[in-house]
Amino acid sequence: MKEKEFFTSRWGLILATLGIAIGTGNIWRFSRVVAQNGGGSFLIPWVVFLFFWSIPLIITEFAIGKSTRYGPIGAISKTAGKQYAWMGAFIVVVSTAIMFYYSVVTGWCIKYFISAVSGDLLTAVNPLDYWEQFSTGFSPMYFHLTAILIAGVVVYRGIVKGIEKVNKVLVSSLMLILLILFIRAVTLPNALEGIKYFFTPKAEFVFNYKVWLNALTQNAWDTGAGWGLILTYAIYMRKYDDVPLNSALIGFGNNSVSLLAGIIIFSTVFALSDIDAMTQISQSGPANTGLTFIYLPLLFSQMSQSFILNSLFAALFFLALSFAAMSSLISLVELTTRTFIDFGLTRKKAIIIVGILAFIFGTPSALNLNIFTNQDWVWGVGLIVSGGFIAFAVNKYGAEKFRVEIINTQSSDIKIGKWYTFIIKYLMPMQVIILLGWWLISSATWDPEWWNPLHAENAGTCLVQWALVIGVLFYLNKFLVNKTLQNK
Amino acid sequence: MSVITIISMLIIPGIVWGGFIYFLILSIHKEKRKNYHG
Numbered sequence: 001m002k003e004k005e006f007f008t009s010r011w012g013l014i015l016a017t018l019g020i021a022i023g024t025g026n027i028w029r030f031s032r033v034v035a036q037n038g039g040g041s042f043l044i045p046w047v048v049f050l051f052f053w054s055i056p057l058i059i060t061e062f063a064i065g066k067s068t069r070y071g072p073i074g075a076i077s078k079t080a081g082k083q084y085a086w087m088g089a090f091i092v093v094v095s096t097a098i099m100f101y102y103s104v105v106t107g108w109c110i111k112y113f114i115s116a117v118s119g120d121l122l123t124a125v126n127p128l129d130y131w132e133q134f135s136t137g138f139s140p141m142y143f144h145l146t147a148i149l150i151a152g153v154v155v156y157r158g159i160v161k162g163i164e165k166v167n168k169v170l171v172s173s174l175m176l177i178l179l180i181l182f183i184r185a186v187t188l189p190n191a192l193e194g195i196k197y198f199f200t201p202k203a204e205f206v207f208n209y210k211v212w213l214n215a216l217t218q219n220a221w222d223t224g225a226g227w228g229l230i231l232t233y234a235i236y237m238r239k240y241d242d243v244p245l246n247s248a249l250i251g252f253g254n255n256s257v258s259l260l261a262g263i264i265i266f267s268t269v270f271a272l273s274d275i276d277a278m279t280q281i282s283q284s285g286p287a288n289t290g291l292t293f294i295y296l297p298l299l300f301s302q303m304s305q306s307f308i309l310n311s312l313f314a315a316l317f318f319l320a321l322s323f324a325a326m327s328s329l330i331s332l333v334e335l336t337t338r339t340f341i342d343f344g345l346t347r348k349k350a351i352i353i354v355g356i357l358a359f360i361f362g363t364p365s366a367l368n369l370n371i372f373t374n375q376d377w378v379w380g381v382g383l384i385v386s387g388g389f390i391a392f393a394v395n396k397y398g399a400e401k402f403r404v405e406i407i408n409t410q411s412s413d414i415k416i417g418k419w420y421t422f423i424i425k426y427l428m429p430m431q432v433i434i435l436l437g438w439w440l441i442s443s444a445t446w447d448p449e450w451w452n453p454l455h456a457e458n459a460g461t462c463l464v465q466w467a468l469v470i471g472v473l474f475y476l477n478k479f480l481v482n483k484t485l486q487n488k
Numbered sequence: 489m490s491v492i493t494i495i496s497m498l499i500i501p502g503i504v505w506g507g508f509i510y511f512l513i514l515s516i517h518k519e520k521r522k523n524y525h526g
Contacts, residue, residue, distance in 0.1 A: 249508070
């Protein structure tokens with residue numbers, strides 16, 4: 001069943017798509033990765049890969065979604081050929097699996113926002129104990145349910161009344177909150193030291209290949225490019241909506257928020273930390289939660305002499321994090337829902353199925369951080385494969401033909417040059433192979449039993465889970481094509 | 489503060505925030521023209 005709903009304005013589309021791109025990765029992961037990779041040294045390759053990875057993939061997703069008007073399965077079938085529908089389905093599975101545990105993360109953010117408002121968070125004697133007490137109980141499951149219910153209701157209300165309307169509020173409020181926090185953070189005593197560290201490049205890091213690979217990974221994970229999400233929202237673009245200019249705006253907008261969040265966190269940590277700031281900021285902690293859920297609450301409690309003011313800033317920070325997480329979760333729920341709509345279901349039936357699946361399959365991650373870590377690793381790395389499949393589809397169609405016929409249409413506000421063809425044809429496949437190889441081979445350095453699929457983070461668990469999924473989808477290819485394209 | 493820090497503080501936000509503001513203004517301008525021409 002095809003829906004006839006479209007975004008009502010350019011700004012509605014841009015804010016909704018920014019909602020996809022801006023997630024917890026901008027606020028939470030970005031600062032940690034910057035700290036682990038030599039501060040300002042990391043920012044140089046990070047900006048470079050905005051041009052070589054994020055923007056070309058965002059352009060591609062917008063163009064495929066708008067031209068085919070299908071979710072990933074139909075879109076890849078139409079672009080690359082029906083025999084490649086399984087690739088589209090793999091993109092759906094990866095983003096759906098991420099949705100299952102991302103709902104848990106959104107729940108954590110909501111819980112910490114409530115705790116900050118009630119004052120519990122800043123009165124906790126030990127933030128690590130507070131986190132462990134919360135994360136090892138049943139509470140994360142209830143917050144996971146809350147998050148999925150909120151996202152489900154938004155998606156159920158459709159594009160205009162749900163996704164567009166809610167993202168306008170979430171993304172605008174998020175920007176405003178970040179600006180307030182930015183002003184507070186840079187005016188803290190000693191904040192300049194953090195800003196200096198954040199921007200100063202060091203030669204030994206700039207020329208380190210690992211820093212470049214981490215920068216590429218950050219672009220792959222935090223812009224939402226290559227996930228199939230932008231492709232899904234592009235289905236609802238009006239015929240005369242532009243692709244290239246909107247794509248550039250999303251790419252730069254996403255990285256602008258990361259930069260803003262980085263300055264906030266580095267200023268705060270350097271201003272308030274009485275121990276080694278860099279050790280704290282780069283610590284991963286359980287399930288990479290160290291900085292956000294353990295260390296930052298401690299810093300907020302020391303921000304000023306006023307408990308109310310400290311609680312206010314902590315609440316604003318976790319509200320921003322909750323908004324960022326929720327806007328991304330909505331897009332993840334919409335992608336899976338759209339796949340069921342393409343199969344012929346109504347939006348109402350589709351969202352009920354997606355909601356139930358999300359609660360059931362997200363619960364293990366909510367109750368067990370090892371399962372959470374495993375899923376985060378397997379499907380996080382899987383996103384690089386998804387990006388590769390999208391680039392493959394365009395190459396199969398003909399990258400130059402795609403640029404001329406699908407991207408540079410009459411509705412384009414700016415025209416994309418041949419650089420796009422070069423990046424999609426040569427650089428993108430190279431980046432995918434290098435990144436995948438590096439991550440999978442690197443896992444052998446932290447796990448000698450790299451082949452063991454029962455371990456949380458190694459090559460074995462990735463390859464086994466991917467192979468199982470790809471095997472099933474490959475077998476179901478014909479069914480997926482018929483089910484999706486017959487409902488035209 | 490070293491010269492390299494100052495240069496980096498100008499160039500990185502210059503590209504990222506500057507790019508965002510540039511494309512935002514361009515979008516506003518293009519949208520106005522589209523609305524004007526119907």
